[in-house]
């Protein structure tokens with residue numbers, strides 16, 4: 001039996017398969033490149049990059065919860081220049097697409113990073129307006145439809161590569177946010193970022209995270225993420241990259257059935273360094289088992305019966 | 308390519324109240340591990356997703372075994388303590404950078420507090436010259452016999468005076484006043500801070516093995532940072548305990564937070 005065709009297309013760019021890495025959970029690929037063949041990935045989405053270096057939040061930054069984890073990294077990163085100089089040449093050796101997640105405190109900062117990346121051969125830009133761990137920028141942009149449209153428009157104007165907008169689940173109506181991003185010119189959407197949460201150590205009677213609150217990821221958030229992808233996919237015409245608690249191929253298929261074109265693997269990398277590759281072969285197994293010929297077929301394959 | 312290992316547990320025993328030692332058959336890790344490195348242990352329970360970092364206490368390269376010593380402090384370590392000889396466990400490693408062993412260092416001072424003692428055991432086997440082990444415990448000493456077997460001169464302090472000197476390890480350092488060439492320390496943060504100050508006061512260089520909550524353990528998530536200011540740098544940086552550490556030069560650590 002021939003291998004199923006796993007190619008997908010996002011904003012005119014062809015990916016060899018739908019499996020990507022979730023920003024911030026894969027660094028810039030070097031570390032996991034010692035465990036897997038990066039050439040096998042559809043795309044590598046690198047950690048959030050800002051115009052100047054960011055120090056991030058105080059530690060502890062990690063708290064485990066039932067079936068998930070909270071993080072409050074605060075987008076620590078060495079800045080776009082260092083990224084271009086030190087990380088990009090490594091990524092360029094591989095036959096996979098490179099998507100750069102960009103962060104900022106103001107619209108100007110976002111634009112600066114997008115402009116600087118315009119001079120490089122990265123494949124796409126992912127606008128992170130959904131990080132719950134920074135006081136300014138981040139989620140402040142991502143929770144108000146007006147701001148979402150403004151920042152998307154501004155970045156779209158200067159970006160040379162297709163623009164993905166990454167949405168926050170910390171909103172009452174994800175669909176209005178998604179529509180605002182599309183109105184602003186988003187070529188694709190990715191969702192979800194982490195859900196704001198809190199963990200308290202009852203023995204010490206203090207929050208575990210130095211930042212008090214942090215973003216929840218992992219299997220615990222998957223049903224929320226699948227629901228949001230489903231709602232957004234019905235409402236907009238741009239491709240969606242689904243993520244949130246994908247641990248294996250079956251989880252990924254759930255997102256595709258909900259309407260996602262691509263899928264991203266986040267926290268699962270920390271539990272299994274080959275998670276991305278395992279997700280990929282899991283999707284392939286599913287396609288063979290049910291005779292699907294393309295990802296597009298799965299995406300259109302959800303059955304909703306009227307009872 | 309690096310990968311996860313699923314070694315068999317060949318020995319598991321309680322060595323003190325709430326403290327266990329576990330021996331794994333894992334040639335790959337035993338063959339490459341350096342003193343001061345750690346491994347990530349994964350729990351069987353699916354809801355406990357993140358790995359638990361545990362220092363390598365001792366390796367036997369010939370037999371291909373790795374010994375760990377851990378305290379039961381929560382659900383993960385409790386789960387490890389229920390595993391038995393013959394069970395398998397998922398591990399990643401060896402991880403992190405070990406202690407630096409420099410030439411020309413003749414008098415070594417190991418300073419360990421409680422569950423910080425284990426990594427000093429493997430280290431002691433690699434040191435040439437005189438080795439003093441200053442070990443502080445609340446009540447019950449652990450691993451003293453092993454360190455002694457490997458040639459360290461043992462100095463024990465317990466907080467309640469159960470064994471050895473009554474007091475903490477810093478008071479013991481003060482009392483003995485041995486002028487070593489290098490300190491290697493692992494233990495709770497307040498102890499490491501005090502050791503760092505003690506070393507500075509006497510002009511002895513010190514390496515400290517730090518702990519922080521981790522997710523990936525391989526330098527990806529930026530979850531495990533500590534404020535570190537390297538020589539010549541104007542300002543501190545949040546550096547990763549998992550891959551920049553866990554061992555740092557004490558003078559580079561920003562202690563006051």
Ligand SMILES: Cc1cc2nc3c(=O)[nH]c(=O)nc-3n(C[C@H](O)[C@H](O)[C@H](O)COP(=O)(O)OP(=O)(O)OC[C@H]3O[C@@H](n4cnc5c(N)ncnc54)[C@H](O)[C@@H]3O)c2cc1C
Pocket residue numbers: 063064345357358359360361362363376377378379380381382383384385422425426517518519520521553
């Ligand atoms: C480099 C390094 C080496 C270590 N070596 C040893 C060792 O040799 N022996 C030993 O007994 N312990 C060691 N620890 C501490 C050990 O990792 C924790 O005690 C353990 O993770 C607690 O897990 P738990 O599920 O029982 O506790 P819980 O409190 O239920 O754990 C909840 C979460 O917090 C994390 N966590 C809790 N305490 C710590 C801690 N002190 N450091 C880092 N993460 C923590 C856990 O990994 C888990 O993700 C080491 C820690 C580090 C960072």
Ligand SMILES: Cc1cc2nc3c(=O)[nH]c(=O)nc-3n(C[C@H](O)[C@H](O)[C@H](O)COP(=O)(O)O)c2cc1C
Pocket residue numbers: 022023024025047048071073075101128131166192193194216217218219221243244245246264265266267268522528529530
């Ligand atoms: C440690 C950590 C760091 C993250 N950093 C970023 C980031 O820099 N930019 C971003 O858009 N999302 C970031 N995220 C969110 C993930 O990309 C992803 O949206 C989220 O974790 C849900 O997926 P998961 O459940 O598979 O982890 C981070 C998540 C984690 C756990």
Ligand code: FES
Pocket residue numbers: 520521522523524525526527528529530531532547548549550
């Ligand atoms: S634990 Fe992920 S960077 Fe250290």
